[in-house]
Amino acid sequence: MDDSGMDLRAEVKEFLASRRARITPEQAGLPAYGGNRRVEGLRREEVAMLAGVSVDYYVRMERGSLAGVSESVLEALASALQLDEAEREHLLALARASGPTGRRRRTPGTSVRPAVQQVLDAIGDAPAWVRNGRHDVVAMNAMARALYAPVLEADDRRPANTTRFIYLHEEAARDFFVDYDQVARDAAAMLRLEAGRNPHDKALIELVGELSTRSEVFRRRWASQDVRYHRNGSKRLRHPAVGQLDLDYETLELPSEPGLALNIYTAAAGTPAHDGLRLLASWAASQHDTVTVNEGEDA
DSSP states (O other): BBTTTHHHHHHHHHHHHHHTTTOOOTTTTTOSSSSSSSSSSSOHHHHHHTTSOOOHHHHHHHHHHTOOOOOOHHHHHHOOOOHHHHHHHHHHHHHHHHHOOOOOOOOSSSSSOOHHHHHHHOOOSSSSSEEEOBBBEEEHHHHHHHTTHHHHHHOOOOSHHHHHHHSSSSSHHHHHHHTHHHHHHHHHHHHHHHHHHOOOHHHHHHHHHHHHHHOOHHHHHHHTTOOOSSSSEEEEEEETTEEEEEEEEEEEEEESSEEEEEEEEOOOSSSSHHHHHHHHHHHHHHHHHHHOOOOOOHO
16 A cells, blocks of 8 residues: 555455455366366466456456456456455445546544434443444443443554554453454454545555554454455453453444444343443443542542
């Protein structure tokens, strides 16, 4: 990457080559003739055959030239390479960015309207916060500030960034995220998906550059070319005040705030994590009371 954006030709080349390398002829339903194949996975001519295009046309695509490629060809290529939903979106995004106009998205914001903050504050018993595609935390409610206290303390830049915390504050992140390795893989994959959607986002380019320079683990994850969504699931967190919390999360896009998403952690009633969230609420209230008292003494 440079200040003007990603090297799209290199991104396309590396993404397609990495997806081709992971599929064996057997997985693609092709006969594997001979035992000495010089390439991992499928050959270019095999991908071209599966996608219904000429070998020369596929070679041009894998060399990074997606400008002018029709959506039907891209879909055929996605099927040939057995891409999942996130990978298909990434391929289509790279093709759009490679076009003559290089369509640009609006750079994701780092703040929300007061009404959105009111929504967060109205969610009183669950941690809720808003993030952008770079994983900047742009707004939080009191429960989220309490839950993510280790992140906010370790990463004192504002807005705090969860991926920066994961890779540049690894010791604290391993304490906080029980399944650290999976969380780290997911964070890099989600960031690459955003890079495909918005390859000219200067702040994103700077973040990837900083992480690549300072974290060998991130460099390896980034080089994998993996992409993935972060829509819902479960996450195990280890909070210094209340212990381990096994939580469910949902991520909801905010149509009125392009590029921003609302994240909410919950726990089923009757579970230890549900009790843990109640304890977290009490801890958060005590922290607020302590700050209020100290401010009163200073006055």
